[in-house]
Amino acid sequence: MAYEAVIGLECHIQLKTRTKMFCGCEVEFGRPANWNTCPVCLGLPGALPRTNITAIAYALRLGLALGCDIRHESVFARKNYFYPDMPKNYQVTQYDLPLCEHGTLPVVVEGESRTFELMRIHCEEDAGKSFHPERVGDRRISRLEFNRAGTPLLELVTEPVLRTPAECAAFLTQLRKLVRALGISDGDMEKGQLRCDANVSLRPVGQSALGVKTEIKNLNSIKGVEKGVTAEIDRQRRELESGARIVQATLLYDADHDKLAIMRTKESAHDYRYFPEPDLPVLRVTDADLDAARAALPELPWVREARFVSQYGLPPYDAAVLGDSRELADYYEACARGGDAKLASNWIMTEVLRVRNDRGWPLEKWAEQVPAPRMRAFLDKVAAKELPGPVAKQVFAWMADEAGSVDELLALHGIQVQGSAEDLRPLVLQVLDENPGPVAQYLAGKTITIGYLTGAVMKKSGGQAVPQVVQQLLAEELARRG
Amino acid sequence: MSRAPNETWKLGAAALAARVRDGRVSVTDAVESGWVGPASMWEHDVNAVAHHDAEVRREAAAGASGQGPLAGVPVLVKDNLCTVEYPTTCASRILAGYRAPYDATVIRRLREAGAVIVGKGNMDEFAMGSSNEYSAYGPTRNPFDLSRVPGGSSGGPAAAVAYGLVPVALGSDTGGSVRQPASFCGVYGLKPTYGRLSRYGLVAFGSSLDQVGIFARHARDVAVTYAVLAGEDGYDATTRLGPAPDVSTFAAGVKGLRFGWPANLWAQGVDAAIVAALERSAIALERAGAVRVVLDFLPGTYGVAAYYLVATAEASSNLARFDGVRYGFRHEEAADVRAMYTRTRSEGFGPEVQRRILLGTYALSSGYYDAYYLKAQRARTRIRREFQSAFAQCDFMLLPAAPSLAFKVGEKTDDPLAMYLSDVFTIGANLAGIPGLTVPAGRTSENLPVGVQMLGPEDSEPNLLRAARALEVGGDVALLSTDEDPEFVWPTKR
Amino acid sequence: MSISREEVQRVAELARLEIAADAVDRVAAQLSGILDFVATLDALDLGDCEPTAFAPAAAPLRADVPDESRRLGPERATAAAPAAEEGYFLVPPIVENVNP
Ligand SMILES: [Mg+2]
Ligand SMILES: [Zn+2]
Numbered sequence A: 001m002a003y004e005a006v007i008g009l010e011c012h013i014q015l016k017t018r019t020k021m022f023c024g025c026e027v028e029f030g031r032p033a034n035w036n037t038c039p040v041c042l043g044l045p046g047a048l049p050r051t052n053i054t055a056i057a058y059a060l061r062l063g064l065a066l067g068c069d070i071r072h073e074s075v076f077a078r079k080n081y082f083y084p085d086m087p088k089n090y091q092v093t094q095y096d097l098p099l100c101e102h103g104t105l106p107v108v109v110e111g112e113s114r115t116f117e118l119m120r121i122h123c124e125e126d127a128g129k130s131f132h133p134e135r136v137g138d139r140r141i142s143r144l145e146f147n148r149a150g151t152p153l154l155e156l157v158t159e160p161v162l163r164t165p166a167e168c169a170a171f172l173t174q175l176r177k178l179v180r181a182l183g184i185s186d187g188d189m190e191k192g193q194l195r196c197d198a199n200v201s202l203r204p205v206g207q208s209a210l211g212v213k214t215e216i217k218n219l220n221s222i223k224g225v226e227k228g229v230t231a232e233i234d235r236q237r238r239e240l241e242s243g244a245r246i247v248q249a250t251l252l253y254d255a256d257h258d259k260l261a262i263m264r265t266k267e268s269a270h271d272y273r274y275f276p277e278p279d280l281p282v283l284r285v286t287d288a289d290l291d292a293a294r295a296a297l298p299e300l301p302w303v304r305e306a307r308f309v310s311q312y313g314l315p316p317y318d319a320a321v322l323g324d325s326r327e328l329a330d331y332y333e334a335c336a337r338g339g340d341a342k343l344a345s346n347w348i349m350t351e352v353l354r355v356r357n358d359r360g361w362p363l364e365k366w367a368e369q370v371p372a373p374r375m376r377a378f379l380d381k382v383a384a385k386e387l388p389g390p391v392a393k394q395v396f397a398w399m400a401d402e403a404g405s406v407d408e409l410l411a412l413h414g415i416q417v418q419g420s421a422e423d424l425r426p427l428v429l430q431v432l433d434e435n436p437g438p439v440a441q442y443l444a445g446k447t448i449t450i451g452y453l454t455g456a457v458m459k460k461s462g463g464q465a466v467p468q469v470v471q472q473l474l475a476e477e478l479a480r481r482g
Numbered sequence B: 001m002s003r004a005p006n007e008t009w010k011l012g013a014a015a016l017a018a019r020v021r022d023g024r025v026s027v028t029d030a031v032e033s034g035w036v037g038p039a040s041m042w043e044h045d046v047n048a049v050a051h052h053d054a055e056v057r058r059e060a061a062a063g064a065s066g067q068g069p070l071a072g073v074p075v076l077v078k079d080n081l082c083t084v085e086y087p088t089t090c091a092s093r094i095l096a097g098y099r100a101p102y103d104a105t106v107i108r109r110l111r112e113a114g115a116v117i118v119g120k121g122n123m124d125e126f127a128m129g130s131s132n133e134y135s136a137y138g139p140t141r142n143p144f145d146l147s148r149v150p151g152g153s154s155g156g157p158a159a160a161v162a163y164g165l166v167p168v169a170l171g172s173d174t175g176g177s178v179r180q181p182a183s184f185c186g187v188y189g190l191k192p193t194y195g196r197l198s199r200y201g202l203v204a205f206g207s208s209l210d211q212v213g214i215f216a217r218h219a220r221d222v223a224v225t226y227a228v229l230a231g232e233d234g235y236d237a238t239t240r241l242g243p244a245p246d247v248s249t250f251a252a253g254v255k256g257l258r259f260g261w262p263a264n265l266w267a268q269g270v271d272a273a274i275v276a277a278l279e280r281s282a283i284a285l286e287r288a289g290a291v292r293v294v295l296d297f298l299p300g301t302y303g304v305a306a307y308y309l310v311a312t313a314e315a316s317s318n319l320a321r322f323d324g325v326r327y328g329f330r331h332e333e334a335a336d337v338r339a340m341y342t343r344t345r346s347e348g349f350g351p352e353v354q355r356r357i358l359l360g361t362y363a364l365s366s367g368y369y370d371a372y373y374l375k376a377q378r379a380r381t382r383i384r385r386e387f388q389s390a391f392a393q394c395d396f397m398l399l400p401a402a403p404s405l406a407f408k409v410g411e412k413t414d415d416p417l418a419m420y421l422s423d424v425f426t427i428g429a430n431l432a433g434i435p436g437l438t439v440p441a442g443r444t445s446e447n448l449p450v451g452v453q454m455l456g457p458e459d460s461e462p463n464l465l466r467a468a469r470a471l472e473v474g475g476d477v478a479l480l481s482t483d484e485d486p487e488f489v490w491p492t493k494r
Numbered sequence C: 001m002s003i004s005r006e007e008v009q010r011v012a013e014l015a016r017l018e019i020a021a022d023a024v025d026r027v028a029a030q031l032s033g034i035l036d037f038v039a040t041l042d043a044l045d046l047g048d049c050e051p052t053a054f055a056p057a058a059a060p061l062r063a064d065v066p067d068e069s070r071r072l073g074p075e076r077a078t079a080a081a082p083a084a085e086e087g088y089f090l091v092p093p094i095v096e097n098v099n100p
Helices: A053-065 A165-182 A222-241 A287-295 A301-312 A316-322 A326-336 A341-359 A363-369 A372-383 A389-401 A406-412 A421-434 A436-443 A449-460 A467-481 B005-010 B013-021 B027-036 B054-063 B105-112 B155-163 B179-185 B219-229 B272-287 B302-321 B337-348 B351-364 B370-391 B416-421 B427-432 B461-474 C005-014 C021-043 C073-078
Strands: A003-014 A076-080 A090-094 A104-109 A112-125 A129-131 A142-145 A152-158 A194-204 A214-219 A249-254 A259-265 B049-051 B074-078 B116-121 B168-173 B188-191 B211-216 B258-262 B291-295 B396-400 B436-443 B449-455 C088-091
Touching: A003 A165, A003 A222, A053 A112, A053 A152, A053 A165, A053 A287, A076 B302, A090 A112, A104 A165, A112 A165, A165 A194, A165 A222, A165 A301, A165 A326, A194 A222, A214 A222, A222 A249, A222 A259, A301 A316, A301 A326, A301 A341, A316 A326, A316 A341, A326 A341, A326 A363, A326 A372, A341 A363, A341 A372, A341 A389, A363 A389, A372 A389, A372 A406, A389 A406, A421 A449, A421 A467, A436 A449, A436 A467, A449 A467, B005 B027, B013 B027, B013 B219, B027 B054, B027 B074, B027 B116, B049 B155, B054 B116, B074 B105, B074 B155, B105 B116, B105 B219, B116 B155, B116 B168, B155 B168, B155 B179, B155 B211, B168 B188, B179 B188, B179 B436, B179 B449, B188 B219, B188 B461, B211 B219, B219 B461, B258 B272, B258 B370, B272 B291, B272 B396, B272 B436, B272 B449, B272 B461, B302 B351, B302 B370, B302 B416, B302 B427, B302 C021, B351 B370, B351 C005, B351 C021, B370 B396, B370 B427, B370 C021, B396 B461, B416 C021, B436 B461, B449 B461, C005 C021
Parallel strands: A214 A249, B074 B116, B074 B168, B258 B291, B258 B396
Antiparallel strands: A003 A152, A003 A194, A076 A090, A104 A112, A112 A152, A129 A142, A142 C088, A194 A214, A249 A259, B049 B116, B168 B211, B188 B211, B188 B436, B396 B449, B436 B449
């Protein structure tokens, strides 16, 4: 029997607010254990929460970007369960009255546009961190610290609308791109800023009722999601094909060994005893709040990418690469607008991103060294064919480390560009005279020899001629001799 | 007319602060007065104090400004209010020795007003009780009759004010825990409007019901302390916004105020001495110019049911944090963290607390939320409406604080339900979020204090205090004098 | 309404409390008694009564500004801990390694 998978994702997005969800402790990484703690986020007796206004503004931004219905009066609730990294042994989250519901995320999967429905987005607080004994012989003790406890999270839950691991990967990639574009999260999965659990079930193709689902936790990279979901689909298919029943369970995915481990089955499921958090008022969102959030919305990544295609004539692939982050897209547009947009795309996608990767520079660092106007001036010279290829690459390399205009850099390094037609014409004539054979071949119709002749001119110019110019001059002179 | 220094302990808070401010009494003498004079003889028998430290007290006195509305006034606070200087244990083994690293907002405000915290008052464990018998430090006794309870759960602070250790004390009132012990101990006890006093630093029991409350021996002192404490707090999102009502009018009299007389409310089951005290108080209010309005007001016992569901459900969640990980007691021999939780909590919490956690956990557990917690929250709305329609006819109502006088130690500990039902007159205010004030109303022939309670709509503290003051000066309350520095009246030791 | 022994055990487990075997019946009886009493709520007509909420209607949210005055740091955070080391809280091993 053929089976299809039904997958729903639960994503946790860590917001990059200055302070935590319910207290004034800073959200920072790399501090000593328990550095950023206070009575509230440590769950000390008597402490009370107070909601961070920026976390709510960010939640509204995401909700609006995804076209969610925003609830004007949403309610925080306590989710009660005992776990040592939860200081109060309940999590303040939202339950039956979340801030955002419905909405969709548009995604391109393998070249095809898809739209995935969302169930809800709500605000909650993160837990602290626990460290367990790992090896035999380690001290039988776990260590806890709470710097992360109380960090604002958005939990985004999809409807069970994904079908393949590739869709999951594309969904997460798009979500990551969106939260970065909105400026609400860095979305780095390796740093836990974007986390994902997947609910997976299988059903015979053609059946509409859902099968028994399992939940995979610990999917901490997009590759991991893809591999973990793949492994679980395979496992469930094997079980079903062998005639076994799927048992509702929680599984952990071990990315290092590409293995799933069953952690808990339904029999020991939790009873969270949700009830409205009595320490917090109803969360009221006014029309003014929504207007402010709307005003803070940038052009959404998928809208921008479509515009890159239509406005600048870029291939969708280029648009997707350049649209990967808001900063990159902004930089691109500043370089492309009014100029040669495709040329700008080529240079940024290949050369700029190479520098970024080779040197480990964030884009901001590059943009600081080569601000868009400087890059634009460079690109204009390339477009005007004033810089032959090898020279252009050389100038570009100098720009990354040195100040000055293109002309200043050339002067500084003692390079004279023989770019103009009149400079080159003598060289062209000389080459034609020296190569009667290829000239004859060309005139006999074997036009491909123009490549050889171009190379010869380039060589004579010491690599400083512009190939297109050379080719044009050659064509002119050859026509004259024909 | 100066007093001998050794009489300082008898002064009310406002009177004492006035003397400290103008230099007639030093802060140290003011603070030490209760600990060195005749009052100090009582503590051994009464057991009102859970934690104190003479050195800390003297240092705090030495560091106090001697200025402010409560200049030099010694204050005992219930052991569920966080203080840096003293342990905060909620009279529970699970918090044995715990020291909070921060002060509750009300504690900070007391200090800013010149007061000196002298220690922590005994209480029922986690404020769960009506007799102060459920304490890790042993029961508190009623200073008027050591064989009787002082009421609870703020029994320690109530008794300490009654026997003269301090002129003012703070308690907390979730279902009557200030007003009922005030009536048992013959002192004033105010539960303010929900949200008027910050709960930041008050160890939570039932978050939507809890309020910090004030004990004092004079209406004026309640008013002064309320004025110091009330108001919005950025650390408590449930505090009401804007300025608190102005209680400086407490001496303005009651002419023209209408007081409700819910005639059928205590027809059954209320001690005759209390009914008589209510009648005397009503007559005194009428003599002072207030108008009696007979009310048909009968909230019934469903309020008690709603109260016990809401309070225990919230408590089951609030008390989950006591797990032996970050503070307090830990059972040391568990092999894994889950066993550590269970052992720690089973050994750390007393039986009444465990009973309520179980009840609350049950009420919230899957399948029961709608039937219990949600229904109880809806019943609160109905109770609120009943109060609202009553207060459409009157400015406040007069009623018992408890159906009985102080009962004997051990009398009710075996029957939790009977203990719960004795809160029938006080829980309405917590469920509806309205203020309530217990006023002393004389003594029985056996010298047991009798109190009466007044309830008003939200933010009616000024009217409640006007009425309290009117009864203080004109009531049939011969034990209290009427001059500016009313004399303390000694409870008779039996 | 009577609560069974099993239900008492289930609730105790949820609450991380341990009830001695010989006390389960007594606790079940006490809880059942209280629940019988609580059943008086069932007789009420609460048709138009929304659940009560007391927090202020328009509570301002907290500005996203660090509050250094309340920060504890490792030493004060762990000062009251039964076991701590180098700023970490120590607990017996956490066996259930899935945080729900
Ligand atoms: Mg969640
Ligand atoms: Zn904090």
